[in-house]
Amino acid sequence: MDTPGGRYYAELDLDAPVTREGQLIFFAQFLHTGGRWARLLEGCPLRYHGNRASGVTNVVGTAALSILCGHWRYAHINAVRGDTLNPPLLGMTHVVSEDVVRRAMKRIDERTGLEWLAGELRACVEPVLSQPWILDIDVTVKPLYGHQQGAQIGYHPQKPGRPSHAYHSYFMAHTRLCLGVEVQGGKEHAARHGLPGLWSLLDALPRTHWPAFVRADCGYGNEVLLGECEARGLPCFFKLRHTAKVKTLLAQMQRAGALWTDAGAGWEVLEARLRLSGWSRERRVVLVRETPAIAPVGEAARRRRDTFQPALPGSGGWENSPAPWAGRIAVLVTTLDESAYPAVALARLYRERADAEPSGAR
Numbered sequence: 345m346d347t348p349g350g351r352y353y354a355e356l357d358l359d360a361p362v363t364r365e366g367q368l369i370f371f372a373q374f375l376h377t378g379g380r381w382a383r384l385l386e387g388c389p390l391r392y393h394g395n396r397a398s399g400v401t402n403v404v405g406t407a408a409l410s411i412l413c414g415h416w417r418y419a420h421i422n423a424v425r426g427d428t429l430n431p432p433l434l435g436m437t438h439v440v441s442e443d444v445v446r447r448a449m450k451r452i453d454e455r456t457g458l459e460w461l462a463g464e465l466r467a468c469v470e471p472v473l474s475q476p477w478i479l480d481i482d483v484t485v486k487p488l489y490g491h492q493q494g495a496q497i498g499y500h501p502q503k504p505g506r507p508s509h510a511y512h513s514y515f516m517a518h519t520r521l522c523l524g525v526e527v528q529g530g531k532e533h534a535a536r537h538g539l540p541g542l543w544s545l546l547d548a549l550p551r552t553h554w555p556a557f558v559r560a561d562c563g564y565g566n567e568v569l570l571g572e573c574e575a576r577g578l579p580c581f582f583k584l585r586h587t588a589k590v591k592t593l594l595a596q597m598q599r600a601g602a603l604w605t606d607a608g609a610g611w612e613v614l615e616a617r618l619r620l621s622g623w624s625r626e627r628r629v630v631l632v633r634e635t636p637a638i639a640p641v642g643e644a645a646r647r648r649r650d651t652f653q654p655a656l657p658g659s660g661g662w663e664n665s666p667a668p669w670a671g672r673i674a675v676l677v678t679t680l681d682e683s684a685y686p687a688v689a690l691a692r693l694y695r696e697r698a699d700a701e702p703s704g705a706r
Contacts, residue, residue, distance in 0.1 A: 347372040348381055349432030368412060372433035381434060384464055389456045390448055398440050403448045405436040410445075418442040462524060466548060469521055478517035479555035480697055481542060481564065483533055485510055498530035512538025514545055517559070518699060535564045539572070546578070557581050557680055559697050565677055567622050574679060581693065584629070584675040589620050594673055597631065607691040610634055615687045618677070628682065632691045633673040 345352055347369065354369050375381035390400050409430060410421045421442040424430075431439055449457075487506045488495045495507035508530035514523045526541035546554060557579035560569075565582035573580040584590055597614060604612040612633050619626040676694055678685070685693070 345369070345373045346376060347433045348376050348435035352433075368409075368430050369433055371412070375434075380464075380468070383467070387460055387464065389452050389460055398444050398448070399437070401434070402436050402438060402440050403445055405431060405434040406440045407445050408434065409439070418446050421445060462545075462548075465524065466545075469516070469523060470549065470553060472516070472519070472521070473549065473553040473555075476556045477519075478693075479523075479558045480515040480517050481513070481538065481558060481560045482515075482701065483510055483512045483535065483538060483563065485530065485533055488530075494527070494529040496530035496532075499533050500530070510537065512541055514542060517696065520699070535560070535566070536568055539569065543572075546576075554578065557678075559694070561697075567620075567624060570627070570677070570679070571624060579678070579680050581676065581678040581680060581690065583694065584677050586675070587620065589618070590675050593618055593629070594631070594675070604633070605688060607632070607688040609692070609695075611691050611695075613687040613691045615682075618675075627677050627679065630676045630678065630687045630690050631673050632676065632694070 345354060349372070352369055372381075385400055385404060388400050388404055390403065392399060406421060406424070409424050409427070413420075413424060415421065415423065419442055421439075425439050425441070427439060431437075485498070485500050485508050487500060487503045487508045492507075492509075494509060497505060497507050498510065500506055500508050510528040510530060510533040512526040512528060514525070515521065516523055524541060524545050526538050528537050542558075555578075558573060559581045560583070562583040562585045565584045569582070570580060586594075593616060597616065602614055604614050607613045614631040616629050616631065617626050618629045674694070676690060678690060680690070
């Protein structure tokens with residue numbers, strides 16, 4: 345097979361012991377065939393002048409080899425210094441030291457470097473975006489140890505008082521493709537801090553490659569994001585917090601004896617209209633609740649969907665009703681068309697969002 349380092353012969357033996365880096369030869373052939381590696385080096389803003397310079401290929405190649413080996417610190421680069429087989433696959437003459445890579449990263453302007461990497465990432469996934477797809481946005485808080493830029497003590501329920509970063513991420517649903525991540529300080533975990541990155545991501549794409557709709561949890565169900573999505577003609581689908589007016593709506597639906605519709609998989613839905621005090625207009629909302637379990641799992645065991653959480657305040661005596669599970673109701677707000685996306689479909693669509701939930705481990 346042909347690689348940036350020349351032509352290689354690869355033989356697969358299922359019984360022979362191998363290292364995990366042994367399959368890099370196939371990845372190198374993929375980079376060479378698609379022209380990705382050459383494009384990455386051509387667009388790199390790092391430039392060297394002089395005969396004794398390390399060279400862009402060696403610096404970027406060393407960083408790539410270290411990342412492919414699972415490293416996450418500059419000091420780990422020393423583990424690949426003695427590798428003589430893999431560097432030629434990427435057209436490298438030698439592996440540079442960790443200090444050379446660190447100094448090279450400092451020479452790249454931050455804004456220029458981010459635009460370079462974002463463009464390369466976008467070029468890899470843009471052909472897929474021509475098909476209908478869903479954009480999932482979320483934020484996760486990562487605790488930090490040691491001294492790192494942007495480490496701030498913000499919101500973190502598991503480790504209060506620990507400095508952290510806030511990762512605002514944008515995923516393509518059902519594929520687990522990450523389209524971009526905005527790294528902010530620990531105090532900038534609110535949804536509004538990730539909106540500039542979201543709009544820059546979408547504005548860089550042609551309108552034909554925009555998602556069918558954007559989906560997020562209750563942290564994004566506010567007038568700021570709803571209004572901007574409506575102004576841009578981008579359908580959206582968010583969850584709402586149980587604020588005072590939302591609880592009032594739930595109580596009214598319960599007292600009115602509204603008819604719930606079976607949405608399958610043990611769920612029921614109910615459609616309504618709602619306008620919160622901070623909203624500019626009335627919007628469509630969908631109420632989703634679990635149906636009661638029919639039989640216990642085992643002898644003297646809890647039922648499959650029983651809950652010990654108290655009913656919502658002001659729910660009109662739900663805690664005394666024969667269906668205590670009714671207090672667990674999710675309220676979803678959307679600008680999607682009712683004919684194309686009925687309420688029963690929205691309940692399933694929001695449950696599928698769990699596949700794109702970011703976490704600190706990821």
